Amino acid sequence: MERKKDVLSPLPDSYSPQYVEAAWYSWWEKQGYFKPEYGRKSISEPNPRGVFMMCIPPPNVTGSLHLGHALTNAIQDCLTRWHRMRGETTLWNPGCDHAGIATQVVVEKKLMRERGLSRHDLGRDQFIQEVWKWKNEKGDRIYHQLKKLGSSLDWDRACFTMDPKLSYAVQEAFIRLHEDGVIYRSKRLVNWSCTLNSAISDIEVDKKELTGRTLLPVPGYKDKVEFGVLVSFSYKIEGSDEEVIVATTRIETMLGDSAVAVHPADPRYQHLKGKMVLHPFCDRKMPIVFDEFVDVNFGTGAVKITPAHDHNDYEVGNRHHLAFINILDENGLLINVPAPFLGMKRFEARKAVLQALKDRGHFKETKDNPMVVPVCSRSKDIVEPLLKPQWYVDCADMGKQAADSVREGRLKIIPDHHHKTWFNWLDNIRDWCISRQLWWGHRIPAYFVTVTDPSVTPGEDMDGHYWVSGRTEEEARDKAAKRFNVSTDKITLRQDEDVLDTWFSSGIFPFSIFGWPNETQDLSVFYPGTLLETGHDILFFWVARMVMMGLKLTGKLPFKEVYLHAVVRDAHGRKMSKSLGNVIDPLDVITGISLEGLYAQLQDSNLDPVEVEKAKQGQKSDYPTGIPECGTDALRFALCAYTSQGRDINMDVNRILGYRHFCNKLWNAVKFAMRTLGDNFVPSEKAQLCGEESVSDRWILSRLCTAVGLCNAGFQAYDFPAITTAIYNFWLYELCDVYLESVKPVFSRAEEDSGSQSQAVVCRQTLFTCLETGLLLLAPIMPFVGEELYQRLPRRRSQDGHPSIHVTPYPETEEFCWHSEDVDRQMEFVMTVVRTIRSLRADYNLTRTRADCYLQCIDSETMSLVELYSLQIQTLSLSQTIQPVPATGAVPEGCAVAIASDRCTVHLVLKGLIDLEKEVAKLTVKKGELEKQMDKLREKMEKSDYKEKVPVKVQDLDAEKLRQSQTELEKATEAIDNFKRMV
Template identity: 40%
Template sequence: MYFRHNTYNSIRPYLCLWSRSISKTSSIIPKPSLSASAYQPLFVEKHVYQEWERNGLFMPENFSNKPTFSIVLPPPNVTGKLHLGHALAGTVQDVIVRRKRAMGHNVLWLPGTDHAGIATQGVVEKYLKSRHNLTRHELGRDKFNKEVWKWKEKHGNTICKQLRTMGYSLDWGREMFTMDRKHVNAVNFAFIRLFQKGLVYRQKALVNWCNTLQSTVSDIEVDNMEISGPTELQLPGYNDPVKFGQLYEFAYRVCDSTDEIVVSTTMPETMLGDVAVAVHPDDKRYEHLKKKRVIHPFTGETLPIIFDEFVDMKFGTGAVKITPAHSKIDYDVAKQHNLALHQVIDEQGIIINSKEFNGLKKYHCREEIVKRLDELGLLKKVTLHTMILPVCSRTNDVIEYLPKEQWFLNCTSLNKKAMKVVENGQLKIQPEKFVKNWMNWCKDDRDWCISRQLWWGHEIPGYKCSYGSNVCWIAANDENGAKMISAKMLDTDVEKIQVEKDTDVLDTWFSSAIYPFSSLGWPDKYSLDYDKFYPLSLMATGHDILGLWVHRMVILGLELTDNLPFQNVLLHGIICDNKGAKMSKSKGNVIDPIDVIHGISLDELKKKTEKMYSDGILSKSEMAKSLEYHRSNFSNTKGIPECGVDALRFTLLSQDIKSHFVNFDVNMCHSNKLFCNKIWQSVKYTHLQFAKLKELPEFTTVLENDLTFFDSWILSRLAHMITIVNTAMEKNDFHLATKALRTFIYNEFCDVYLETTKPGFEHTDQKIGYAHAHTLSTVLNASLRCLNPFMIYLTHDLIPRIPAFEESIIYNFNDYDDKYYKYPKSDEFTKWRNVNLETQVDQFLSTIYLIRQLKGYYNISNKLKPTVCINTTNNILKADINKYSDIVKILTKCDTINFVKDTNKNFVSGQLDTGTKIYVELLGKDMSLAMREAKAKLMKKVNKLEDSLAKVRQKMSSPNYENLSEYTRMLDRENEKSKREELMQLKRLVVDDKLIASDNKET
């Protein structure tokens, strides 16, 4: 079968995507011309997103028969700004949903922002203090919350604008805010329903307490700071630094005995709340103290000596103090031994319930306690000690464990359900290595404290109802409902009930836990969105909140909707800098993605950092570390170069997102901007070549058999790339997809294939030019469609510009609708795969690469055009080089290709394989001098590589190597492979007609 074409009537300036919307707005929205000398991200990206929004391209079809795909964006804090962690998470999701749309799915990607109780309240409190010198207590709760709403309206849209800048294809018409009335009602409904089921209850228990915030905080808001030896920290509320990292040993005297028992502690001030001393039952040192008691040196009370297996006999003296009111471990021990709680530190961090120390701040009290114990002869020693200090991530204050009456969610039965759905495969967690973490969360039977002592947040629909001395707590929609319920419980008339509403708010994680279904209209089961898009198809988020958010969404989804909120979980790593250090303000290595997109000078970075310090966002030490980081990393480039959105997105997903940590390198990002320019230039080149065809006077008939050697090769490589990309995308291995795309487009298509077409377009046989044209059009269309989910702006601009034929001899890109690019499927291109041809071309290209390598090492200028001699026993290679000698000349910048060595010329050589040796004429330099210089250069490089390779291998074979992180070991494996391959390449080169390898040990 063959096709007959008019030369250029069929070239389409806009292929299909958004063609109607572009034609409507082209006079308003200027598009960069392909005549531009280079790719300019600013102009390619300008106004495009607004165009997409206006045309409703991100809205799902409510009554479509297409398969649905639904996902929600993990709601970022309303007061936050986009950071690279957000950029990574958003790009992962956007790539997934864009591909799903292109494959014919009806996609809902729902955006929203979180009210972020603690974070938002803290920001507004700082603002009021700095601008008006007011505290929230001076303002009052109602007025303060009005100020928070004002702040939200003024600053809350910042991150949403930045999400648009990144090109995220969210359905903004369904945008949620977790303080919207719809969500508030859903939160109240969930709380009351769980209370009615007996799962939510109120009791006194030990909680994480932040003195500065004056609130309980969740585990995720507690940073475990490792202290190695004596360390001074500046804490809120203290003028002088407080010393940590010391272990204090002091003695309790045994009643009616001269014996004493020495205990070890890092917090001597809490000994005022001691209720017992504990030792291990098998510790023979203390078996004579069974049923004995000790005397508290300051209260005079006697405390029991208890025996419990939780005690570590090797820690300190093997005896520990039990302070259940201020230690989570001791709290559990106290419950088992029926010991009382004796609270000695209050919510302000002040000592209470102690005669002589009352009123002291806890760390001032520590100094007094140690001093008094020493005076009493009870202090035995103070030694340096490595410890973990719980610190509030919001305030940097040390967390106190206090017994408080709070609301809790009983998680025991819920956890069993959550464990079961993973065990039976209903819920799939990717990567699977995190299943173990999931099971650990599910096995933790501690109940969840869901109340917070904040003013900004979801007010708990809980009421304290009393009649005389009888009190009960009720969850209800209002006071009247609470009275009705409590009257029955207290056996009295409704009008006699006294009601007091709880002033606490719910933990933000509680409201976030119902977000997947509340955002779709739950508890209204007749909601169209809930009916069509729930359960979600996927939940993608960081692995660090697997337990704190994903687990809680699952347990509440199962309990409240009788369904999993989603069946698939994709967990990505934490963003790090190019050295693998986690990005944080304390390290100073945080990079603003907007700075990467638009670029920023070193001076502007400095001004921006100093302003963040003056605004209270950074501390003085954080500012200093940031400035130093900028100087050490961006001085060479005088700042961060402009990279554009597409290069940033592509770079973020060039790393394995399933690793614990995902590194980001600005230099790699800038390299990907150059990759964008390479693509731009390839389309520009295609336009120029099609223009030549346009000038031809007659029709040309082209058959599939007219495709050239290199046309067939690039189509085979295209088929291979599409298979790799589709397989990788299905498994969410985006780094494999980006690697395949870059290798194909940059190295194979642009660097090789485009060069091979140049003689063809100049050839007298028009069929060759037309075959190239069909191939160029097909390859560009297919590869840029595969690239589209990653590089959204560049492909949006270029795909409609790719010249195309009404009917292609290779593949016709007839899109199924006019909204989205049809995504190439692997089976549609398998007919073009030819492995034997690829092997043949690989040998051909390897010859070219070796010629280039020889020219590079001997500094042979491209202007000199040397003669090349190829001595080979490979007849196929010889025939290919002979037939395509013009291609060899173009790709190597050489003049003549021979198969017999001219003895009158000076040659340098390299060994391609056992049957093929390459000779390149040495021009422009003294032969002996060039040989000496090259040999010295090669030997130096070889020796350096061998030493480096030996060090890597030595590290990998060390006894404790397996204790290193998987990410570190992965980098080492890649490093070893890269160095080994580079060394093998170098050892192919020949000096004085001898292999370099003969002068060095074999690899």
């Protein structure tokens, strides 16, 4: 059996993440443990345990790891490892997204910075070569980071969305949907970025909220531009001195107005039916239209309508057959407008139009206006609604099928509170704009047809008949010739310059990675997948589109379940933001970083100096001494422990450090246990009871059964905090704090007395079962320390074929049927007694002194219980002796007394152990201080204006302080009286 070389050397004295995580990953990979083929003759052979398949939400090729990725991968890897350990044919498929806009922007900036060139200087083909060169040099970075997180992905199946296999699937999907009429071409409003010269999707639009007048930087403008104001101006009614006042936050768009709208029920404007208003800068006459979309109570109740530059106005324009006047070109320069505005930049025109309205007497007022400004997340440009011919996917039928799959229970979304959002979006779905004016991406396989035969009437660009799609230009030419019944030499083709939206290729990712449309072995075994796990923020952009495309193109749902995790925030509940200095790189948590190191990262970011300074302050406040080394296992455990369904995660680095200490506790527990087991220990063939177990053995095995049940139920329900709590409680509070302490006397006696050795033998088997099973429970979440410690344990003969913990069967409830409610209940009573004795010892400062303890029991049953567990009580409470006495029995004088339960009272013998007079003097001083504090607090609370002036929270705190002081005072008084009696 091949193992890591150094597992035969002694365990180092303390846990070091760097030591533990150094070499296991490469060994796992080399052994092929992450491949579904591991341990199987063929993946197509039926596995009675079933198949588990999940694909990674493909990170952007430009990306680097952040805590959101770390959470996604911690959850997905835990699930993958659990399914693998259960013996299922398991595949977690990696992949990377070509990230059209983000990658093009990165490479364009690099070209300009290093060579002073734009992509247009290079031309399309040469620029694409530059992008591939960048991808081949830098594109693997995120894969290396995923490996650092321990992600057990089958790297041999890694896919890039621009790989030939996936590109072929994208082309095929487009052509099939185009031939079905699901993809069509239409001229509509799109989100346009003038800087990128491209349409962008909703996910690439950040909504910047303004409270009023704000000056914002805009790419291509030297001065900041004014937003957050509402400008009112008037239009003259034709043939009258009357005017209509309208208001807008984008005054430059009035150059493209083609109507004024009022509400049909607004009495102020009934007399204007059939009237026109005059445009002040040209001879355009514009109708007054009556439409219910107008809010009667906003402004004057009259609204300017610019159908070509506003989404609401677009709908009004269609309803009333208004003129669509496009006043912006792709670069944001004004077109189709009168002088002097023609050719102006859009935000320079904003100032010019305002001044011209003032000069002509049409301006009324400017006032602050809270509003939302759409900003392109990639270029930071202000997004413009622009009328452009684009390719669209008709989503009506596909959206209904996707919604119905959840309604009918064929697709399960967890947690189910996301159903409302799912239905709301899909039931009101709009058609999807899939074309982007970029060079990097999947070029649209559609061709514009020109027919040179004079007998055929030429069509317009918008007419779908004049666009054909094809796998090759020859195929497209044949289609066009057939369509117009002419020879192929009469057909001229021009391929669309645009590329497809990145979400289009991501939408077919669950089956394109397996070679669809070809019938491959992987496709037949692994599609449909089992589960999709991702963040709820891409429910529409990715999840819904995968469901729609999967059903449409394969007739099958791409997965059976969707588990949506929460968003990671900082310790204060704030969203992660570079400008706040709270974006944490998981690798910095794993390896640790100084405050200076965090500062240096800020200098490399694109923040302006003011933001850098603000971010530095945030870092100094949150991480005054930097971030300590926590290790991958502690980070993963913390992320899983936080992931309660449906709640955002406030990530506190101190809590991650707490789990690093937990790793150290595991380390020390196994180190102690290995010494206790000894070099010649041979575990029994399988974990089972022999009938000779002590009450401590039976109790810890009962707790182990409970932990096994909780972990399996937690994995099945995606309840990760239930799993981490079960593991943490078992190892720390049950195995380390109770069992290991309570069995120390057993091993001590065995060394001195050969008659006690049989009990020690049983104890060792119990201890081994706890270690082995406890590590197996832990392994999916803490893979590195789990493997390191497991490799140090001897193997049962039945486990010899399992060279790694990650291919060893996960403990199942059926195997561990030792749960005993009676033993659990008894031990709960014992621990209550132990805690009471410990509390008394702490009260009287008996840190190093062992005292005799008398336990007064109310009945014979409790007496028997105390006698049975007397060794455990004595050991765990650090008592000299434990003496059970009946309720009527005599108890020595000079005892401190405390009630453990309604069945048992603790009497701790203090006489002769402490200086009574000194204790009385100390307690008398404490009592006096408490009385002074309470008098001062009561005086404050009894003031006449206390209830009116003091905040309710402070009043509650004061009341709580008073209650606590009263309790302490009563305890001190009781102790003084007790000591005086002893004297």
